[in-house]
Amino acid sequence: MNTADNVLIGLAVLALVVYRQLRARPVGERGPYTVPAVLAVIGVAQGGLLDDAHPALSVALLAGEAAAAIAFGALRAATVRLWRENDGALWRRGTGWTLAAWLVSILSRVGFLAAGHALGLTVSPSLFLVFLALTLIVQNLLVARRGRRVSGTAAASVAS
Numbered sequence: 001m002n003t004a005d006n007v008l009i010g011l012a013v014l015a016l017v018v019y020r021q022l023r024a025r026p027v028g029e030r031g032p033y034t035v036p037a038v039l040a041v042i043g044v045a046q047g048g049l050l051d052d053a054h055p056a057l058s059v060a061l062l063a064g065e066a067a068a069a070i071a072f073g074a075l076r077a078a079t080v081r082l083w084r085e086n087d088g089a090l091w092r093r094g095t096g097w098t099l100a101a102w103l104v105s106i107l108s109r110v111g112f113l114a115a116g117h118a119l120g121l122t123v124s125p126s127l128f129l130v131f132l133a134l135t136l137i138v139q140n141l142l143v144a145r146r147g148r149r150v151s152g153t154a155a156a157s158v159a160s
Contacts, residue, residue, distance in 0.1 A: 006125035021094035027147045032140040040133035048124030065112050069131045072105035073138025082150045090147045
């Protein structure tokens, strides 16, 4: 795939993910790790995650992006509202804070991209897919972990 295809696929998946996260839905709904796993496989399979001409610098950038992806996944997980319905089913819905965290996450990714270009690195668009996959996996893991602590039918606050 070329750069434009990767960007369009990534943006389409991102738009769908954000849209779904802002709607109420069951927590265990259809394997929350399928889409991130597919994104990760595509991103890694396309290669180019490291710049062969600047290996140490590109590893540092990759590590920074991975740390940011993990941090933003954790931040968004903390903004998701969780509750149990009367039948005991666990539900989730992102809040305005979730959307704000997504926007900051995207801006950080743009910042990493700009930094890579400023440093003279060849930055592969497949790195965006890996960033998105990692941040979604972390968010889903932490939301599921929080969900195991939600009891009764009262809503769990964003800070719980």
